Amino acid sequence: MNIGLGLVLIPLALLSLLIGIYFSKKKIGLALGFIGSGIVVSILTILLLTGVIDPYSNHIR
DSSP states (O other), rough: OOOHHHHHHHHHHHHHHHHHHHHTTTHHHHHHHEEEEEEHHHHHHHHHTOOOOOOOOTOOO
């Protein structure tokens, strides 16, 4: 399940980064928001794909 969620988040991260780069010439605050959210989603995607974060595991009880 983490691989599927990671693959779903990849286009969201890329889209957010591209929108941030597009707005970087016009509106700095909006651009920084989009780039920051793109970086956070990218890091989350990497952690999900590598298996560091496993939201569906029930091993801790």
